[in-house]
Amino acid sequence: MVDPKTLFIASLEAGREFLRPPAEREDTQEPRSAPSIVPIRSLGENHRERIAQHLLKLTPHDRYLRFGHWTHDEQIQRYADSIDFDRDEIFGIYNRKLELIAVAHLAYAKDQQHDSCAEFGVSVLSSARGRGYGARLFDRAAMHATNDGVSLMFIHALSENAAMLKIARNAGAIVERDGMESEAYLRLPPASLDSRVSEMIEEQIAQTDYRLKSQAKSFWSFLADLQKIRHDTIDANQRSSS
Numbered sequence: 515m516v517d518p519k520t521l522f523i524a525s526l527e528a529g530r531e532f533l534r535p536p537a538e539r540e541d542t543q544e545p546r547s548a549p550s551i552v553p554i555r556s557l558g559e560n561h562r563e564r565i566a567q568h569l570l571k572l573t574p575h576d577r578y579l580r581f582g583h584w585t586h587d588e589q590i591q592r593y594a595d596s597i598d599f600d601r602d603e604i605f606g607i608y609n610r611k612l613e614l615i616a617v618a619h620l621a622y623a624k625d626q627q628h629d630s631c632a633e634f635g636v637s638v639l640s641s642a643r644g645r646g647y648g649a650r651l652f653d654r655a656a657m658h659a660t661n662d663g664v665s666l667m668f669i670h671a672l673s674e675n676a677a678m679l680k681i682a683r684n685a686g687a688i689v690e691r692d693g694m695e696s697e698a699y700l701r702l703p704p705a706s707l708d709s710r711v712s713e714m715i716e717e718q719i720a721q722t723d724y725r726l727k728s729q730a731k732s733f734w735s736f737l738a739d740l741q742k743i744r745h746d747t748i749d750a751n752q753r754s755s756s
């Protein structure tokens with residue numbers, strides 16, 4: 515459950531972010547460690563194109579690890595176009611420039627006989643790795659699956675994918691290796707009041723964080739436009755007086 519202290523720290527972080535001008539932020543890479551709370555939001559139809567853009571930024575080897583085979587741009591686009599937002603759940607992490615740096619896909623079985631199972635897939639941009647985002651997305655997806663009545667979440671990964679298998683093992687999944695491929699199974703507990711309330715709060719925090727980032731982006735670009743008009747006016751005045 516998200517405690518009030520964490521909420522307070524999260525709102526301070528969001529406020530500080532809003533006031534930091536882009537000049538201070540543009541050159542900096544993603545922060546080296548994840549903030550105390552990672553705003554993970556559920557993504558809908560209007561994020562489809564940004565999901566495609568995120569996946570297209572992955573290197574060929576990352577795409578191979580993500581999908582289990584070598585994937586061309588057209589296949590990535592087809593995959594993004596085919597995401598069923600009504601059936602499945604997509605989670606994302608946006609940075610302050612509103613770039614989608616991490617995406618997880620919780621895919622529900624199409625066959626109703628297997629509606630207590632869901633498959634998890636994830637990708638994090640290389641510039642944002644090693645900060646716990648992959649693991650946090652896994653936890654978020656597991657919480658959502660629990661609240662949706664799923665009892666088994668599974669992950670299909672290549673056996674060489676040490677990071678993904680570590681995330682699964684750390685969460686308590688059983689990993690079965692079959693040559694080059696591995697399957698991990700995580701048994702989920704039944705939903706509880708705590709899991710439902712936690713998910714609601716986390717989603718609210720993520721939506722608020724996204725709104726603040728959007729407003730900050732518009733605010734700083736508005737200021738940049740004003741500055742440009744001011745400079746253009748000064749230049750024009752100087753030209754006319756010389």
Ligand SMILES: CC(C)(COP(=O)(O)OP(=O)(O)OC[C@H]1O[C@@H](n2cnc3c(N)ncnc32)[C@H](O)[C@@H]1OP(=O)(O)O)[C@@H](O)C(=O)NCCC(=O)NCCS
Binds near residue numbers: 580680
């Ligand atoms: C797999 C992936 C999502 C991990 O994302 P991430 O945000 O870097 O992962 P985290 O920072 O949450 O690390 C999770 C754990 O893996 C470990 N780990 C990370 N990279 C590792 C690596 N290259 N080798 C071994 N362990 C690694 C971390 O130490 C951490 O374990 P710990 O908490 O016990 O220290 C990311 O590497 C990725 O996008 N890869 C390409 C796509 C892919 O493989 N998707 C998974 C298939 S569905």
